[in-house]
Amino acid sequence: MAEDNNVEETEAENAELSLHSSGEMLRHAREQKNLSVEDIAKTTRIPQRHLESIESGDFGALPGRTYAIGFAKSYARTVGLSEVTIGSLIREEMDDQGHNAYEPEISGYSPANPSNMPPKYLAFTAAGIAAVLLIGFLVWRTLFLEPDDFINAGSETEFVDNSANDGVIDGAIEPVGPAPSVTGTVILTATETVWLKIYDEDGERLFEKEMATGEKYTVPADAKGPQILTGRPDALTVTIDGEVVPPLGAADRTIKDVGISAAALLARSNPGGSTTDNAGTAAGDEDVPE
Known part of the structure; x- marks a missing residue:
């Protein structure tokens, strides 16, 4: 007799539960786990107002049919209900309420299992x-x-063959005024930002830096066979005692081992013979390095 009563009570509970809406089932499961709507929102990352709309069956307040079903399934997983069952109930209830038409999805909602999301x-x-x-x-x-x-x-870097540049380079500025002396003061002036390295014939570094526009460098008078390495010879103006001499190389052509003593620079300007200054014939002219 007691067993019959238990069976009848169980059937009554199942019958009562079958009459519940999906929202009521979710709420009932949540309360059994002693969870608040806020707890579910934190776990599922679904806005609390949407969870409350699902519980109350207010599907019109949700962003769309697809999202309503997705939210409900996430809710179901969290409280231990079958997401398939809840999903089917939600579809039926939305159809009954006239929400069976397609509604555009609104970006920004992504119900997902937070355990699959990286911190x-x-x-x-x-x-x-x-x-x-x-x-x-x-x-x-x-x-x-x-x-x-x-x-x-760089495999495409091209060094200048100085033997081909012993003559006057195209576009060279012709010196104006008295011819400079082979013992004159050589000054390099940067017309643009340019990196250069100055060293003597023994390879000892005399100067190396990236010169700013307008910056000058005076070649030491006692330097032994001073030479230059730079990738922008066109960015340098070279003078001997204030007189401009032809450029050290063509634009955007790397030069290396080019002599920059007054004697070497004047020899480049006068490849056919000796160089003369204001005092007469100069001795000990320095050949341009290859």
Whole structure:
């Protein structure tokens, strides 16, 4: 007799439960787990107002049919109900309420299992690591990679054959006034930002830097066979005692081992013979290096 009563009570409960809407079933399951709507919102990342609309059956307040079903399924998974069953009930209830037509989906809603979503700190950490690597590379390139490496690394870098430039270069500025002396003062003036290296015939470095526009460098008078390496000879104006001499090389052509003493520069301007200054014939002219 007691068993019959238990069976009847169970059937009565199942019958009563079958009359509940999907929202009531979700709410009942939530309350059994002692969870609030806010707790469900935090777990599913679904706005609390949408969860409340699902519980009350107010589907018109939801962003669209697709999202309403997706929200309900996520809710069901969280409270331990069958998402298939809840999804079917939601569809039927929305059809009964006239929400069976297609409604455009609104971006910004993405019900998902938060366990499948990477934590935000991972994204920030990855971005930070990328920034540190970029900064490190730029510092390394600036401090440790010599300009010579850039010049020698490129397969397309073309060095000038100085033997072909012993004559006057096209477009050279003709000196005006008295001829400069082979013992005159040589000054290099940057007309644009340009990197250059000055060294003597023994390879000892005399000067190396990236000169700014307007910056000048005076070649030491006691330098032994001073020579130059630069990738922008056209960005330098060369004078001897204030008189402009022909450019050291063509535009955008790397030059190397080009003599920049007064004697060597004047020899480039007068390849056919000795160079004369105001005092007479100059001795010890320096040949332009190959």
